Amino acid sequence: MTLGLIATSSMGLDSLDIERETLYVPTRWGDVLTQRMRVDGDDIYLVRRGSIRHPLEPGLINTRAICAMFAQLDVRTVLSTCVVGSLRRDLQEGTIVSLQQFIDFTSHRPRTIFADDGFRFTDMSEPYCPQVQASLQKAAIEIDVDLETAICYVGVDGPRYETAAEVRIYSLLGGDVVGHTGVAEAIYLRELGICHGALGLVANLAAGLNADSIDNEVIGAFRQEHGEHLEQVALKAIGLLTDIGGDECQCAGAPGALQSPPWIDAR
Numbered sequence: 547m548t549l550g551l552i553a554t555s556s557m558g559l560d561s562l563d564i565e566r567e568t569l570y571v572p573t574r575w576g577d578v579l580t581q582r583m584r585v586d587g588d589d590i591y592l593v594r595r596g597s598i599r600h601p602l603e604p605g606l607i608n609t610r611a612i613c614a615m616f617a618q619l620d621v622r623t624v625l626s627t628c629v630v631g632s633l634r635r636d637l638q639e640g641t642i643v644s645l646q647q648f649i650d651f652t653s654h655r656p657r658t659i660f661a662d663d664g665f666r667f668t669d670m671s672e673p674y675c676p677q678v679q680a681s682l683q684k685a686a687i688e689i690d691v692d693l694e695t696a697i698c699y700v701g702v703d704g705p706r707y708e709t710a711a712e713v714r715i716y717s718l719l720g721g722d723v724v725g726h727t728g729v730a731e732a733i734y735l736r737e738l739g740i741c742h743g744a745l746g747l748v749a750n751l752a753a754g755l756n757a758d759s760i761d762n763e764v765i766g767a768f769r770q771e772h773g774e775h776l777e778q779v780a781l782k783a784i785g786l787l788t789d790i791g792g793d794e795c796q797c798a799g800a801p802g803a804l805q806s807p808p809w810i811d812a813r
């Protein structure tokens with residue numbers, strides 16, 4: 547089985563004693579730097595969102611290239627990890643969350659991975675793979691880490707943080723956490739027919755939920771301190787996913803028929 551892991555910078559992956567082969571993969575959207583790890587006969591492709599330059603402003607991440615690379619390498623399942631802000635006071639800093647739904651408030655990202663050769667009307671009713679979500683839940687239980695499931699992620703452009711009024715709106719609409727990177731990759735991977743799940747670390751309460759303003763130094767230190775739990779659950783879940791294989795999961799198996807421009811046959 548071939549899996550992909552999009553690792554947030556909070557995951558140092560220093561505990562992984564596995565030889566990694568660095569590859570540059572050309573795609574129609576640009577080159578992607580990835581590391582191939584071979585674990586018990588399975589290939590795992592590790593990607594950092596900033597790829598060569600990290601950190602990178604969220605709107606400049608070449609998400610289309612990363613997702614296209616996974617498709618080219620015949621990756622069937624991708625696990626994303628991310629750092630999020632909490633829209634609920636009961637989801638405190640340090641909580642690990644598994645995403646089930648998203649609400650897209652981004653407005654400056656490419657809407658689709660397809661280009662002028664066509665597009666797909668893609669079903670997005672359940673954007674995250676149930677098999678990946680089940681593996682995350684099982685992994686958390688096995689290593690005794692608390693995991694909040696059925697989480698709704700609100701995607702915004704960033705890099706600025708939200709206003710207190712925006713946070714109130716997102717919360718009223720049913721959002722649980724907010725972040726800058728998660729929506730585009732969920733859309734493109736589903737468009738490509740790749741199973742995808744996402745695991746998040748709550749690093750701060752969003753604006754207005756806390757008396758203090760948001761302090762990046764505090765968040766940075768927090769990410770370093772609590773990234774370990776995120777990493778443990780992610781790696782355990784990947785092990786479980788390779789054990790069960792991904793062939794039987796059809797969650798992303800019918801991403802819609804390619805809609806070609808009507809004039810394409812008349813050329």
Ligand SMILES: [Zn+2]
Nearest residue numbers: 675741795797
């Ligand atoms: Zn699936």
